[in-house]
Amino acid sequence: MNLTLFWIASRLLSSSQRKILTLTGWVSLLGLVLGVGSLVVSMAVISGFESTLKKSVADVAGHVNILKFSNEQITWQDLVEKIKKSDDLVEDGVPFISIEGVMAHKGKLSGVMMQGLDPASIQKVLNLSTRLVKGQFQIQGGEEPQALIGKGIAQHFGVNIGDQIRIVVPIASELEVNQFRRRLVKLKVAGILDLGKFEYDQRMIFTNIETVQQVSEIGAQYTGILLKLKDIDQARAFIPRLEKTLGNGYRIRDWKSVNEPLFEAVKIERVVIFFVIFVIILAASFNVASSLYINVVQRFSEIAILKSFGLSSKQLVRMLSLQSLVLGGIGCGLGVGVGVLLCFGFSWLQTEFGIIPGSVYKVDHIDIEIRFLDVFIIIVTTLLICYLASLAPAKKGARMTTVEGLRYE
Amino acid sequence: MNKPILSARTLTKSYTQGTGELPILKGVSIDIQAGESLCIVGASGSGKSTLLHILGTLDRPDSGELYFEDRNLSALSDDELAQFRNSTMGFVFQFHHVLSEFTAIENIMLPARIAGISKDQARADAMRLLSHMGLESRANHFPNQLSGGELQRVAIGRALMRRPKILFADEPTGNLDSNNSQIIQDLFFQLKKDYGLTLVVVTHDQKFAEKFSRQMKLSDGHFST
Numbered sequence A: 001m002n003l004t005l006f007w008i009a010s011r012l013l014s015s016s017q018r019k020i021l022t023l024t025g026w027v028s029l030l031g032l033v034l035g036v037g038s039l040v041v042s043m044a045v046i047s048g049f050e051s052t053l054k055k056s057v058a059d060v061a062g063h064v065n066i067l068k069f070s071n072e073q074i075t076w077q078d079l080v081e082k083i084k085k086s087d088d089l090v091e092d093g094v095p096f097i098s099i100e101g102v103m104a105h106k107g108k109l110s111g112v113m114m115q116g117l118d119p120a121s122i123q124k125v126l127n128l129s130t131r132l133v134k135g136q137f138q139i140q141g142g143e144e145p146q147a148l149i150g151k152g153i154a155q156h157f158g159v160n161i162g163d164q165i166r167i168v169v170p171i172a173s174e175l176e177v178n179q180f181r182r183r184l185v186k187l188k189v190a191g192i193l194d195l196g197k198f199e200y201d202q203r204m205i206f207t208n209i210e211t212v213q214q215v216s217e218i219g220a221q222y223t224g225i226l227l228k229l230k231d232i233d234q235a236r237a238f239i240p241r242l243e244k245t246l247g248n249g250y251r252i253r254d255w256k257s258v259n260e261p262l263f264e265a266v267k268i269e270r271v272v273i274f275f276v277i278f279v280i281i282l283a284a285s286f287n288v289a290s291s292l293y294i295n296v297v298q299r300f301s302e303i304a305i306l307k308s309f310g311l312s313s314k315q316l317v318r319m320l321s322l323q324s325l326v327l328g329g330i331g332c333g334l335g336v337g338v339g340v341l342l343c344f345g346f347s348w349l350q351t352e353f354g355i356i357p358g359s360v361y362k363v364d365h366i367d368i369e370i371r372f373l374d375v376f377i378i379i380v381t382t383l384l385i386c387y388l389a390s391l392a393p394a395k396k397g398a399r400m401t402t403v404e405g406l407r408y409e
Numbered sequence B: 001m002n003k004p005i006l007s008a009r010t011l012t013k014s015y016t017q018g019t020g021e022l023p024i025l026k027g028v029s030i031d032i033q034a035g036e037s038l039c040i041v042g043a044s045g046s047g048k049s050t051l052l053h054i055l056g057t058l059d060r061p062d063s064g065e066l067y068f069e070d071r072n073l074s075a076l077s078d079d080e081l082a083q084f085r086n087s088t089m090g091f092v093f094q095f096h097h098v099l100s101e102f103t104a105i106e107n108i109m110l111p112a113r114i115a116g117i118s119k120d121q122a123r124a125d126a127m128r129l130l131s132h133m134g135l136e137s138r139a140n141h142f143p144n145q146l147s148g149g150e151l152q153r154v155a156i157g158r159a160l161m162r163r164p165k166i167l168f169a170d171e172p173t174g175n176l177d178s179n180n181s182q183i184i185q186d187l188f189f190q191l192k193k194d195y196g197l198t199l200v201v202v203t204h205d206q207k208f209a210e211k212f213s214r215q216m217k218l219s220d221g222h223f224s225t
């Protein structure tokens, strides 16, 4: 039965003899296509942005970040063992020390974050090696300690593989609280990393943990542990469990809360952009409905004859809604197609021309991600709007008296 | 006497015109016998179409009742009436109202499809009707490829698709040349015989009217024989 209505509805739409879709009808369909297309693109960009950030954060800073405040005398090896034993979710851990410093090179100065890591366990926790763009992935200590630097630093200072870089580190004086001593550390650039997030690229220098311990004169102390979990999405739920295991003296955050404001902003942006662009779809749907309305009025006598041989008002309403849904479906289909094409175009543009300024958007390259859920939501809401918009013409059609349509041609 | 198939009791209908009421039907009663051929004549504007629409449940009277066999049609809802029309009544109008997006055979299939009859069944039935009217070669033509006479025959085929008991026609030859008009007139009586139809036809054509078993003249809102 519904198939019959669908048959009639779509046939009345595809008429070649009498144009059901007037120029305004086509324009409104085009509007629908563009609206759906731009929504697909913007959701893909936002999703890609989010994923790029998430991946960058997880690759560079691990899934869980533990800061050790307590004076508990426990080596990092023991601490990692303890954490691993406490929960199956934990894959591995790596100790780290972070200290701020100033890098000076060829007359330029810039603040950097020096991160000391354990070369033996770094690969088990961080995905840094996949981000190597030049040189070798090595952070051996010793006489001439090696360093991996963000590509922003390499660019800014014009340093290359094998170059020596100097970093000045402030050491708090034991004698006077407000005084600092300077210590200089010389590192040899072993590799250059593309860290994904702009700030990372501009600031991060990775080197051997022992080197940093020596420079900052803290013995075997460490800032904390970075963890890798078997499932990154369970990180948040895992934190309370870990807090219980470790007790006081530790500050534990997941990858998301380390960058909370950023991920929150992305979340809000997604909703805002969705609704802003959705207005285009809304307008287009009502345009489609209004051309259907005109059509209903023009097709007075056809509707009358259908009613005369038994089309009920209910069926008529359903038929007109189907017409709107058919148009909405065409608009969605073409719109998703256009959106996907635009996504490819955007990807091409950013690899060819590097169109994203990293200083503004936090990342300088987005792996565009067309999520099934995004597209699904776009299609469902668009069809829903088309359906709702069709109710007015449908009611009009149902209200029209049969006999008037039969008196004239 | 037989029980009438359709019987109307003191039907009235008026239209509002400007500020006043314009009475068109002022209490029309008629019994239509199963299998008879009834012709309604009358001056233009006398209310023939209005009456035909009410008898065919396309419109409702202001007052009065309409019975089909023993069923009070005035009590049915619009959607019930739609279903009733689909299964019991066929209509042919002055203008053929053939849908231009559908081929001849598809137009004829429409009432069956709306009733939920399968496509294959409907197509077979429609084909039989088409050949009955000498149009089998036109089955897959679109309306703009058919002549006025052929279109009116398609409309008649469509009206007969659901094997109605009563066939209503409102000036079915009003728009045709004399040759085509003759073909349609003959077809009506041929079909009446073949399908055992009850015919209720409005016409201006005196020669056509004389072929019916009963003529009723509508004037001043009443029947005068």
Ligand SMILES: Nc1ncnc2c1ncn2[C@@H]1O[C@H](COP(=O)(O)OP(=O)(O)O)[C@@H](O)[C@H]1O
Binding pocket: B015, B016, B017, B024, B042, B043, B044, B045, B046, B047, B048, B049, B050, B051
């Ligand atoms: N919807 C309407 N509103 C007002 N007047 C109408 C309407 N429909 C028909 N009429 C009038 O009712 C009268 C009868 O019309 P109709 O039944 O079509 O007559 P006939 O078919 O005998 O020519 C005419 O005067 C016509 O103008």
Ligand SMILES: [Mg+2]
Binding pocket: B048, B049, B050, B170
């Ligand atoms: Mg008339």
